[in-house]
Amino acid sequence: MVTIEQAQKIILERVPPLPTQRVPLLDAAGRVLAQDLVTPYDFPMVDTSAMDGYAFCFDSLNGEALPVSGFLPAGAEPTPVRPGTAVRIMTGAPVPQGCDTVVPIEETAPDGEGIVLTGKVRKGSHVRKRGEDLRRGECVVAAGRVIRGPEVGMAASLGMIDLPSYRRAKVALLATGDELLEMGAPPMPGRIVNSNSISLAAQVITLGAAPQFLGIARDDLVATMVKLRAGLESDAVVVTGGVSVGDRDYVKEAIESLGGELLFWKVNMKPGKPVAFAMVGNTPVFALPGNPVAALVGFELFVRPALLKMMGHRALFRASVRARVTAAVANRGDRPHLLRGSVVAQADGAAVTVAAKQSSANLGSMTGSNALVLLPPNAALEAGAMVDAMLLD
Numbered sequence: 001m002v003t004i005e006q007a008q009k010i011i012l013e014r015v016p017p018l019p020t021q022r023v024p025l026l027d028a029a030g031r032v033l034a035q036d037l038v039t040p041y042d043f044p045m046v047d048t049s050a051m052d053g054y055a056f057c058f059d060s061l062n063g064e065a066l067p068v069s070g071f072l073p074a075g076a077e078p079t080p081v082r083p084g085t086a087v088r089i090m091t092g093a094p095v096p097q098g099c100d101t102v103v104p105i106e107e108t109a110p111d112g113e114g115i116v117l118t119g120k121v122r123k124g125s126h127v128r129k130r131g132e133d134l135r136r137g138e139c140v141v142a143a144g145r146v147i148r149g150p151e152v153g154m155a156a157s158l159g160m161i162d163l164p165s166y167r168r169a170k171v172a173l174l175a176t177g178d179e180l181l182e183m184g185a186p187p188m189p190g191r192i193v194n195s196n197s198i199s200l201a202a203q204v205i206t207l208g209a210a211p212q213f214l215g216i217a218r219d220d221l222v223a224t225m226v227k228l229r230a231g232l233e234s235d236a237v238v239v240t241g242g243v244s245v246g247d248r249d250y251v252k253e254a255i256e257s258l259g260g261e262l263l264f265w266k267v268n269m270k271p272g273k274p275v276a277f278a279m280v281g282n283t284p285v286f287a288l289p290g291n292p293v294a295a296l297v298g299f300e301l302f303v304r305p306a307l308l309k310m311m312g313h314r315a316l317f318r319a320s321v322r323a324r325v326t327a328a329v330a331n332r333g334d335r336p337h338l339l340r341g342s343v344v345a346q347a348d349g350a351a352v353t354v355a356a357k358q359s360s361a362n363l364g365s366m367t368g369s370n371a372l373v374l375l376p377p378n379a380a381l382e383a384g385a386m387v388d389a390m391l392l393d
């Protein structure tokens with residue numbers, strides 16, 4: 001049996017990064033940038049007005065009214081401006097030759113055919129200088145950053161239509177168990193609906209990866225091997241159920257019969273002790289327990305960091321906050337217990353309320369929760385004690 005940290009280390013040492021590819025900007029959103037994005041241009045490309053106002057040469061001011069010689073909206077071609085005159089200019093228009101200063105409309109007053117300046121003016125004011133925002137050759141987004149709205153916007157502003165990014169992991173999901181019913185079937189005594197595959201698929205999508213459903217394998221070695229082999233076409237396989245010590249738990253045997261290298265089985269934690277991890281060729285295979293909460297907790301701790309690493313992410317683990325428990329909690333078992341709870345921000349810091357029912361078969365302990373609190377064996381905490389709560393969203 002390994003610890004949570006040992007299991008994570010073994011997994012992260014083995015999972016390979018996925019290939020990178022250039023993809024259209026919208027498809028790149030949510031992926032990780034594979035190469036530094038470098039601007040081939042200065043931005044702004046020319047000195048540009050930052051205000052709707054008037055542009056002129058500061059040194060030609062002589063206290064007299066300035067005749068206005070033209071109008072320059074954004075997008076128009078600028079023509080040179082004679083010293084001692086001003087041009088009406090709009091925000092975003094290039095500052096024309098002969099001008100170095102802009103005053104906003106509100107700081108001027110009309111005077112015959114021209115204007116007078118009503119406020120104090122500084123030379124060069126309200127002009128965004130060429131290269132002030134970005135310098136040619138500068139890295140504007142570093143490799144390893146997650147691509148979001150601002151990053152695709154930046155790429156578009158450089159004239160690009162695609163970005164080099166890591167591939168989305170294709171994650172095959174296999175459920176095992178004779179008791180399982182297909183989704184949509186009414187649950188009945190002794191039979192349960194396969195909820196794990198859809199739960200895990202939703203988590204996979206949230207990470208920016210792509211789920212692929214392998215369906216349900218009956219409790220039979222050959223049936224499990226056939227489905228598992230189909231999953232090896234994907235970038236990773238996640239199996240649920242059939243990984244404990246039961247007479248019909250065939251998952252480990254199926255992995256090994258396909259030539260897989262079993263790297264660990266059983267992690268010292270609750271829920272989710274019977275977790276196995278294997279490499280079958282280059283494909284990581286995660287065998288999670290069938291209990292729905294154990295499967296989701298196993299996904300959080302082991303599958304999520306692995307998929308993130310494969311997809312080029314640098315931050316692989318969830319953030320934690322120090323939080324006050326709102327009621328006494330205890331772990332009477334001999335395994336570290338990951339309690340599901342709900343963290344809220346309060347005036348005096350974060351508080352976490354641990355779900356009342358913590359059975360690993362009870363999805364209800366997770367549906368209302370947004371955090372996991374690790375309680376060591378035999379720990380007993382009073383209300384108000386401080387814990388680390390790992391935030392799940």
Ligand SMILES: Nc1nc2c(c(=O)[nH]1)N[C@H]1C(S)=C(S)[C@@H](COP(=O)(O)OP(=O)(O)OC[C@H]3O[C@@H](n4cnc5c(N)ncnc54)[C@H](O)[C@@H]3O)O[C@H]1N2
Binds near residue numbers: 177193196241274289
């Ligand atoms: N003698 C022992 N028995 C068990 C041990 C043990 O150490 N010794 N460990 C227990 C723990 S802890 C867990 S967790 C479970 C995990 O067992 P398996 O991974 O083999 O899972 P199954 O037995 O196939 O299923 C457990 C449970 O989960 C339900 N299930 C299975 N698949 C799904 C699915 N796709 N969707 C929803 N629910 C599913 C299944 O019906 C069972 O109720 O083993 C303990 N036993």
Ligand code: MOO
Binds near residue numbers: 271274291361
């Ligand atoms: O590890 Mo199991 O999830 O305690 O039931």
